């Protein structure tokens with residue numbers, strides 16, 4: 001599927017979350033007019049080879065928190081794009097407290113393929129200390145309303161927020177699976193210019209995770225979500241070009257998703273080594289397995305060496321069922337969830 005992203009920075013937001021500065025994260029300063037949106041749609045369509053499976057995505061801000069007349073305008077624009085055959089559905093991100101029976105009735109009139117709920121955490125103190133506009137109760141309520149209306153929803157989680165801990169991150173991830181989210185986007189908190197978090201960081205009142213700390217919790221979240229059947233549509237903050245210069249501090253890495261997958265591969269190698277009672281592991285010589293167990297810039301191979309493990313690939317090696325090992329890792333994480 002191809003996505004046409006339309007950014008509406010801070011549109012519909014009633015508060016400013018401590019970590020957020022969408023003007024600095026997207027470089028966009030004002031709400032786009034329909035004419036501009038149409039230009040973006042045309043530009044993206046010209047890039048796509050497959051134009052049958054295209055969706056419009058309103059990212060940034062709190063889509064259903066927009067004043068009703070503006071919300072209707074954007075929905076009507078989307079509807080027009082659908083009628084013209086340019087796109088087949090729309091998706092948007094919003095905040096849980098802005099999902100109400102009235103808003104559901106409104107969006108139900110359009111082909112909405114996914115609502116992404118900016119949840120960040122299922123812990124009340126993390127939400128409060130991040131100045132989120134909702135509490136935990138609203139997350140469950142929004143998910144229930146969307147489920148009843150049969151509108152698929154995704155959840156956005158963050159690690160390293162003020163008052164956050166690894167245990168809270170893992171709890172939030174297990175709750176995401178339990179709620180029946182179709183997708184999840186996860187990223188560690190990065191201090192961006194022009195945010196409240198930047199002030200706190202400079203005053204020594206906020207300490208971001210190191211990249212290693214972030215990886216150490218994100219790989220577990222990745223396993224929980226994958227094992228729970230939740231599609232992970234992104235790991236790591238999405239910043240383009242110059243936007244990277246807006247990072248003040250924190251665990252940003254342009255290939256964070258690849259690093260996380262590589263770390264999962266390393267954990268699977270450890271399981272295989274225990275199971276086979278051997279430090280020399282022979283793995284099947286097929287492209288997918290070779291790529292997975294080599295990892296981002298040989299991350300897996302190099303780190304395995306440090307653990308005293310060696311890998312070789314052979315056509316005669318026994319098959320490795322990655323799904324089975326992800327489920328095993330998930331069981332281990334679940335058992336130890338209270339002690340990480």
Ligand code: SF4
Nearest residue numbers: 013015016017020061
């Ligand atoms: S995180 Fe979402 S709700 Fe909070 S200020 Fe940013 S766009 Fe608005």
